[in-house]
Amino acid sequence: MKYIDLHVHSNVSDGTLTPKEVVEKAVKMNLAAFALTDHDTVMRISEALNAVKEYQNNGIDLELIPGVEISVAYKSKDIHMLGLFLDYQNETLISELQAVVNDRENRNIKMIANLQNAGIDITLEKLVESEGDSIITRAHFAKYLLEHSYVKSREEAFKKYLGEDGPYYVPRKFITPEKGIELIKAAGGIPVLAHPLLYKLPPKELDSLISRLKNAGLVGIETIYSANVDFDESYVRKLANKYDLLITGGSDFHGANKPLIEMGIGKGNLRIPYSILEKLKEYLTNK
Known part of the structure; x- marks a missing residue:
């Protein structure tokens, strides 16, 4: 049996x-x-x-699917849209994502000012110096606060300083879900709703959201996921069947930033069969 992982992050984010x-x-x-x-x-x-090509040249069979995880607006929060099999050189996609990054950077500057007013010695230069070319996110803020002993854990950093309900948080401007789906499809990719149960939406609201996204061109839904418990997977599978969506699966691996989640196996019991990837490829062939 061959296994895959369709949701992985590097230090670029x-x-x-x-x-x-x-x-x-x-x-x-x-x-x-x-x-x-x-x-x-x-x-x-x-x-x-x-x-990957170096490994392939040495006889190791490994495939890389170019992808992205785009934050899009939903009411007062954001939801995440995965794009799989993207043309990662698509100029429109790159331009639109850069605009998103620019907005994130402006938000970061405002959050830094808020933290400075709270007596924290932090600057954008210090964050960039320690993170290199990475796109600075709240995870990097949490790392900084932890390394400089302002908090004792990443969880405390979010609870005390970085959480959406906190006094230092600055909201971002997000593109619409429809725009996110449009960007992914224009770049030849497959739009997938990431980790639908993490948004903690009531069942009727989640159903309504998926219906809206399906009408906008949603193709898949992340069904096998590290945070699933009990009957979560079967529940999402039912939604996938109801709206004729392809299922995907991913660990949401972040390395040391999510130490309990390992690539490919999540918290230890995650298994995503290669057959899921084959169905995605079949969709691309027949679309």
């Missing part, structure tokens, strides 16, 4: 491994394929592809 190191991890975990889905960016997918 809020993971801790470089794209090349993510490829090395995939080989170590004996995966047949994985998708690199960094937040709001397709930067350095080529780096991962080059690393």
Whole structure:
């Protein structure tokens, strides 16, 4: 049996491994394929592809699916849309994602000012210095606060300083779900609703949201996921069947930023069969 992982992050967004190191991890975990889905960016997918080619040239069978995880607006919060099998060189996609990144950077500057007013010694330069080319997210803020002893854990950082309900948080401007789906499809990709149960929506509201997204061109829904418990997977499978959506699966691997989640196996019992990838490929062939 061959296994895959269609939701993986590198340090280009809020993971801790470089794209090349993510490829090395995939080989170590004996995966047949994985998708690199960094937040709001397709930067350095080529780096991962080059690393995969080196392994392939040495007889190791590994596939990389170029992807992205786009934050889109839903009421007063954001939801996440995965794009799989993207043309990561698509100019429109790159331009629109850069606009999203620019807005994130403006938000970061405002959050830094709020934290400075609270007596925290933090600047954008210090964050960038420690994170290199990574797109700075709240995960990087949490890392900084922890490393500089303002908090004792990442959880405390979010609860005390970075949470959406806190006094230092600055909301972002998000594109609409319809726009996110449009961008993914225009780049030749498959739009997938990521981890639908993490949004904690009442069942009727979640059903209504999926109906709306389906009408906008949604193709898949992330069904096999690290955070699933009890009957979560079967519940999402029913939604997939109801709206004729393809199922996908992913660990949401972030390296040390989510230490309990391992690539390919999640919290230990995650298994995503290669047959799921075959159905996605079949969709692309027949669309």
